[in-house]
Amino acid sequence: MSSIPKNPKLTALDLFSGCGGLSVGLKQAGFRVAAAVEINPKAQETYALNHPNVKLYSEDIRTLNASAILAELGLEVGDLDLLAGCPPCQGFSRLRTKNKGSSVFDPRNDLVSDFLRFAEEMLPKCIMMENVPALADDSRFLTLCKGIETLGYSYVVQILDAADYGVPQRRKRLILLASRVHQPVVGEKHTKRVTVRNAIAHIPARSSTTDALHAMPERRTEKVMALIKHIPKDGGSRADLPEEFQLACHKRTNGFNDVYGRMAWDDVAPTITSGCFNPSKGRFLHPSDDRTITLREAAALQGFPLNYRFNTLHGKESIALMIGNALPPPFIAAHASKLHEGISTQNDKDI
Structure with missing residues (x-):
């Protein structure tokens, strides 16, 4: 006993x-x-x-x-x-x-x-x-x-x-x-404060990772990819876009200014939500790569350990919802x- x-x-x-x-x-x-x-x-x-x-x-x-x-x-x-x-x-x-x-x-x-x-x-x-x-x-x-x-x-x-x-x-x-x-x-x-750099800069590149969550593919249209590439690195926003890349819906509103925005390396991230893998949902673009943050990076920005496990078969939407609600x-x-x-x-x- x-x-x-x-x-x-x-x-x-x-x-x-x-x-x-x-x-x-x-x-x-x-x-x-x-x-x-x-x-x-x-x-x-x-x-x-x-x-x-x-x-x-x-x-x-x-x-x-x-x-x-x-x-x-x-x-x-x-x-x-x-x-x-x-x-x-x-x-x-x-x-x-x-x-x-x-x-x-x-x-x-x-x-x-x-x-x-x-x-x-x-x-x-x-x-x-x-x-x-x-x-x-x-x-x-x-x-x-x-x-x-x-x-x-x-x-x-x-x-x-x-x-x-x-x-x-x-x-x-x-x-x-x-x-x-x-x-x-x-x-x-x-x-x-713990910054974006502190949280995700050390995470390996997606091209060399063995982490299935980090490697989940991102699919964007050519038009959206061109827009993302024109957002200035390290904190840029859609307000910085050339006129030809300004979306009509964005011109009609003064709100939701963070959409299609980049995070800044030496600041904290915006609130991580269930839309964190979608650039049209907030300031979720990577500070320097032409992509949104990955779900592994989103989890890290929520404060989860890097070895926290998610089943990628659940799909991006379901995993992002869990991370955003955590x-x-x-x-x-x-x-x-x-x-x-x-x-x-x-x-x-x-x-």
Whole structure:
């Protein structure tokens, strides 16, 4: 019979895990991710490829019994150290809200209530939720905050830029940290930002790579390729194009100025989205090569390790969606580390 370690790793449960960005960050912060919940089959497969030792629940979270999960993990109510997750945020997205305020109707928005249900039934020591900034003003989020406060949690809510926490991209996110064993605080900002150069300049050329994700082919029309070649290197935009390459649709609008733009080597990238392989969706052109960034480069700009595995048979659209929806691991690690520190300090006092 094996003995229990003197300082066993703190346990975490990852709700709405997607392809695993949150779990990567939690592990980097020192947590043992005991289980995860994800409904999308391709995301499940990707998660399992990279986190084979985590128990993965593939059911709809609305049908899952939180108490039963605790029992299957060998935990009592109150034993779980961290409940973490990002309820699907498409319904709260700025592009899908009215007047950038209240959220439009989307059934996925109600999954916030399932997050609260898990907190009520499990009573974890700490809670972490990450989401889009628009969630802050939604009534369901306010109900969540009141609910955890009633349960005895102290909490902090802030809207932060992931670029301040080691992620090589601008990405404004809401973070909720709650604890019933200490006063939670967000992580300290990094003194220096990680740039596009830091993140992807060392990745081998596509022509010589053995990485199937990095080598996925890019197919463009001759007209689009000619346009891309005329975008100035290292931060150029479509505004720099000669008149004959200006698209009629771009002349008619002053918005979406980043489309057909290049990233700059010594700056952070724009927010990586599911359209990151399409130059018409944002500033997704490589700083110096005449192409969009590859999906491997996109994953690196999200903060994933370079050996993170994706099944290329899933196709570009599906993989880009997983990467774009992922939680950047360094951002998660920075804040989860503070929760880990708080729980560990309190555990030491209780010994």
